């Protein structure tokens with residue numbers, strides 16, 4: 001593409017933002033700059049690049065691309081989603097406080113409760129679907145509200161615009177973990193949030209072949225801090241991984257469309273299946289967050305959870321499926337099926353899990369882009 005892709009459509013920016021052809025060779029794919037250091041022209045003179053922990057051209061390209069897709073001012077790539085969330089939390093000082101969606105990814109819970117509590121960062125776990133609960137939880141020392149929406153695995157939906165408005169009134173910033181929907185379906189900065197978090201391991205990378213994370217910022221104060229943290233802590237995304245995420249982003253729009261088409265068919269099938277006691281999917285018209293989801297996103301995503309009533313029933317399905325893979329993670333081209341209580345949410349204490357509805361009979365599916373009849377057949381025989 002000649003010229004600047006800003007102002008173009010989402011899929012165009014996913015393919016071109018930050019990825020102008022290589023000026024020396026014309027290569028259309030951004031080269032993997034597999035180098036740790038860069039020669040300086042003379043002593044005492046630093047040019048654009050000096051050391052790859054600080055900056056790398058492949059990482060620059062990915063960071064510009066994700067900033068464009070999330071309508072942010074800057075992007076920052078880290079070695080995992082957890083490294084990105086850790087970088088976000090380095091903005092906090094001891095005794096400061098954060099309000100977090102009660103049903104976030106188990107790793108975020110573990111980071112705050114078992115690591116950062118040692119540094120006296122205080123977290124309140126709040127039902128952020130309830131605006132009054134968010135309002136009540138904000139205190140003088142609150143620095144952030146961290147939303148995950150939809151949540152994992154209960155698919156709770158928080159209203160990003162309403163939470164941002166009430167947090168900003170109190171001088172509190174808002175970060176949104178947008179891993180589940182990707183910027184193709186939801187763009188929190190456009191809704192008023194200050195920072196967006198992604199585990200690029202999931203839909204952004206999309207092929208279950210790399211671990212990574214990004215932060216996208218609206219404000220320069222956050223962007224400059226995250227650049228400083230990349231340099232000072234060093235958990236940056238390696239050039240090859242940046243290449244893989246960029247390669248994944250090029251097909252994000254078409255993948256998400258197929259993910260959603262397949263999910264709609266599976267939801268239709270499961271709604272009618274007698275073995276399914278309850279289905280959690282924000283696209284269901286009677287799902288608690290359905291209207292908020294319709295307002296703030298252009299789709300419902302490819303994650304759903306089903307309640308089968310007992311561990312035995314869940315185990316039967318998990319053991320029997322042949323096309324779906326029993327595995328942690330989500331957002332890949334392949335359908336992944338998991339048991340949150342013993343896998344993704346094992347770090348969450350049993351009584352907390354029970355309060356959230358993460359029962360022994362709950363199964364989560366990340367719907368992939370395989371042939372839909374194969375997925376439906378797999379569920380049919382797994383649940384029979």
Ligand SMILES: Cc1ncc(COP(=O)(O)O)c(C=O)c1O
Pocket residue numbers: 080081082083105107148152177179180198199200201211212213329
């Ligand atoms: C919503 C969400 N955020 C963050 C993470 C952490 O990302 P990573 O595994 O890349 O460290 C995950 C991982 O499953 C996740 O599901």
